[in-house]
Structure formats: structure tokens, C-alpha cells
Amino acid sequence: xxxxxxxxxxxxxxxxxxxxxxxxxxxxxxxxxxxxxxxxxxxxxxxxxxxxxxxxxxxxxxxxxxxxxxxxxxxxxxxxxxxxxxxxxxxxxxxxxxxxxxxxxxxxxxxxxxxxxxxxxxxxxxxxxxxxxxxxxxxxxxxxxxxxxxxxxxxxx
DNA sequence: GCCAACGTTGGC
DNA sequence: GCCAACGTTGGC
Numbered sequence: 001x002x003x004x005x006x007x008x009x010x011x012x013x014x015x016x017x018x019x020x021x022x023x024x025x026x027x028x029x030x031x032x033x034x035x036x037x038x039x040x041x042x043x044x045x046x047x048x049x050x051x052x053x054x055x056x057x058x059x060x061x062x063x064x065x066x067x068x069x070x071x072x073x074x075x076x077x078x079x080x081x082x083x084x085x086x087x088x089x090x091x092x093x094x095x096x097x098x099x100x101x102x103x104x105x106x107x108x109x110x111x112x113x114x115x116x117x118x119x120x121x122x123x124x125x126x127x128x129x130x131x132x133x134x135x136x137x138x139x140x141x142x143x144x145x146x147x148x149x150x151x152x153x154x155x156x157x
Numbered sequence: 158g159c160c161a162a163c164g165t166t167g168g169c
Numbered sequence: 170g171c172c173a174a175c176g177t178t179g180g181c
Contacts, residue, residue: 007178060179060180132163133163
């Protein structure tokens with residue numbers, strides 16, 4: 001079992017939107033970066049847990065945790081010419097982009113801000129805090145995940 | 158809106 | 170396969 005951090009812009013799709021979805025489940029689509037795609041394809045498994053990070057937000061930070069509920073499969077937006085995520089070089093026979101399904105696992109009672117994380121020396125290894133990191137899906141060490149859950153107000157994670 | 162830091166593209 | 174130009178990300 002692995003742990004991840006997944007970024008989303010709450011103006012587009014935030015934790016509050018996930019709460020309202022049927023079965024609190026949603027395809028994590030629109031990933032158009034090879035490294036992030038490869039994480040989904042090669043390393044993500046059903047049951048893995050992820051931190052739901054709000055980027056381009058006020059404030060940016062982590063709202064809660066999600067569970068990977070379906071393994072990687074083709075992102076349908078890549079075939080839709082009307083979509084911002086359309087990729088004319090991809091085809092259903094040979095899809096280039098993948099998505100996973102995520103399901104709400106728990107909401108943090110205390111939102112963890114980016115500022116709070118930057119100020120915490122225990123989180124020095126968190127990839128999201130490294131200079132220039134823009135990857136929308138990053139692996140998280142188990143101890144960091146558990147520590148963040150504690151900061152977020154969840155017990156026994 | 159700025160801009161640093163990346164990733165991608167495409168000519169050669 | 171190099172690398173300049175361009176596009177994107179995302180905090181501030």
C-alpha cells in the first residue's frame with residue numbers, strides 16, 4: 001500500500017465537490033504529464049490513500065484524504081474534441097492518458113495550509129515543498145502521510 | 158498579474 | 170539528440 005498527494009484546483013474540482021458526488025467517487029481526469037501518468041499506471045493500486053491538495057487556492061493546502069478506488073484506465077476527455085483535455089494524437093486503440101477513480105476517505109477537521117507545512121521541519125522531505133516541484137501527483141512517505149493525518153485531526157491513520 | 162521553474166515542441 | 174522558444178504551473 002502506497003501513499004500519494006494529488007493536486008486539484010478547488011475552483012475546478014475541490015474536496016467539497018467530491019463530497020457531493022455519488023458514492024463520493026470521481027474519476028481523477030485531466031492528467032497530462034507523463035511522470036504523473038506513469039505513477040498512476042505503474043504504481044498506484046486500489047486501496048492506496050492520497051492527500052487531496054488544493055492548488056491555486058486561498059490558502060493552498062490539504063483538505064482531506066481519498067482512497068484509490070479504481071486502477072488506471074483511459075481518460076475519456078482525451079477523445080473529446082470539445083474538452084480542454086482533448087489530445088488529437090491519442091486514440092481509443094492506443095490511449096495516451098490515464099485516470100484513476102478516487103473515493104472520499106476522510107475530511108480533515110483541520111485544513112493544513114501550505115504555510116503550515118513549510119514551517120514544519122518534520123515535513124522537510126515532502127516533495128510538494130521542494131523548490132520548483134509542479135508535479136500534480138507525487139508519492140508520499142508513510143510516516144509523512146500519518147503525521148499529516150494527525151495534523152489534520154484524524155486519529156489512527 | 159508577475160514570474161521562477163519546469164516540461165514540451167520542433168527545427169536542425 | 171541538442172536546445173531555443175514557447176507554454177504551463179502555481180505561489181505570491
